[in-house]
Each structure stands twice: as structure tokens, then as C-alpha cells.
Ligand SMILES: Nc1nc2c(ncn2[C@@H]2O[C@H](COP(=O)(O)OP(=O)(O)OP(=O)(O)O)[C@@H](O)[C@H]2O)c(=O)[nH]1
């Protein structure tokens with residue numbers, strides 16, 4: 001079984017008043033777009049968020065055709081590493097695709113390829129030409145990555161790449177991404193301006 005984890009526990013401060021996770025992007029909540037892109041390639045979905053987000057995220061996922069569970073943050077503002085840990089703690093699959101709620105362009109084909117590449121390893125993590133690891137659009141062996149996140153948090157290391165130093169993962173470059181899709185899959189939305197631009201892309 002393959003699991004999907006959507007990390008959504010941030011406060012969207014660059015976005016403004018509302019929660020970007022459930023903001024309507026060209027008529028569909030952004031998190032729902034991510035969930036819909038995951039649907040063909042996973043068997044279950046775990047959403048990591050805060051308690052106060054749960055009702056609106058549940059509405060956004062109404063009628064979703066796969067089992068959905070909510071992995072709530074006990075402590076807020078511990079960052080994306082805590083979100084990944086909390087989401088992975090609740091999955092049933094050996095491997096899980098972790099995707100941030102603000103990556104509405106995520107491509108099913110990219111996720112499927114990452115699952116294949118992760119097989120036999122602790123994960124498959126994209127690293128694009130800018131040199132950054134895309135830790136919030138990656139596939140992990142759930143137990144190994146959860147434990148690595150735990151250790152990084154216990155050591156007080158908030159870097160998103162800290163847990164990677166502790167797992168045996170495959171690095172997936174842009175050529176491999178482009179063989180099955182495109183690097184547009186990794187675009188993420190932080191501001192209203194980026195959100196409006198993305199809405200136009202979905203409408204066109
Ligand atoms: N559980 C949890 N997830 C987080 C936290 N901070 C960020 N995230 C998630 O990590 C992903 C990328 O984070 P950001 O783009 O910084 O999102 P954000 O923190 O909500 O937005 P900003 O306040 O503008 O930084 C998003 O899916 C967030 O929901 C956190 O403290 N806890």
C-alpha cells in the first residue's frame with residue numbers, strides 16, 4: 001500500500017488573513033487540488049494540520065474517493081519537519097509521498113516515479129538545478145523518515161534537510177523529473193500574487 005501525506009499545518013503568514021490550504025484556487029481549494037493529483041497514485045491520504053483547520057479541510061475534501069485521516073499537530077509552529085513527522089506517524093503504507101498543501105501543480109507521474117525510485121531505499125528526494133532538496137514533494141519510507149525527523153527535532157535542528165542526512169535516500173535530478181513530467185510540479189504558492197498567477201494557469 002502506498003500512502004499520501006499532505007502537510008498543511010503552517011500559518012500562511014505570507015499569504016495573509018486566510019489559510020492558503022483551503023483558499024479557492026480557480027474554484028477548488030488548493031489542498032483539494034493536491035489531493036486530487038495524489039489520488040491516482042496512492043491508496044490512502046493523511047492530512048497533517050492543526051485542530052482549528054480540520055473542519056474546513058474536511059469540507060474541502062468532501063467526497064474524496066480514498067480513506068482520509070487527520071494527523072493533528074499537538075504543538076503548533078514546530079515547522080515543516082514536525083509536520084512531516086506527524087503525518088508519517090499515521091500512515092499505513094511502508095512508503096508515503098509527502099506533499100505540501102501549497103504545491104497545486106504536483107504531477108501524479110512525478111509522484112509515481114518517486115515511489116518507484118524509493119523502492120529498497122529510505123526515500124527518493126528530488127533535487128532540482130537550483131540545488132535545493134524538495135523535501136515537501138518526496139517519497140519516504142515512513143518509519144525511517146519519521147524517526148529521522150524525530151531525531152532532528154530532538155537535536156533542535158530545524159533545517160528541512162536535516163533529516164535527510166540521516167536516511168539512505170536516492171536523489172532525483174531534473175532530468176529524471178523531465179522524463180516523466182516537468183519541474184512545474186514543484187512550484188509552490190506563498191503570496192497572494194503567486195496564488196492569482198496560478199489561478200490564471202488553471203483557468204487557461
Ligand atoms: N505542521 C506544520 N506544517 C508546517 C509548519 N510550517 C509550515 N508548514 C507546512 O510546510 C509547507 C511549506 O511551508 P510554508 O510555505 O512556509 O507555509 P507556511 O508556513 O504556512 O507559510 P508562511 O507563514 O508564509 O511561511 C506547507 O505545507 C505548510 O503548511 C508548521 O509549523 N507545522
Ligand SMILES: [Mg+2]
Pocket residue numbers: 010
Ligand atoms: Mg513557513
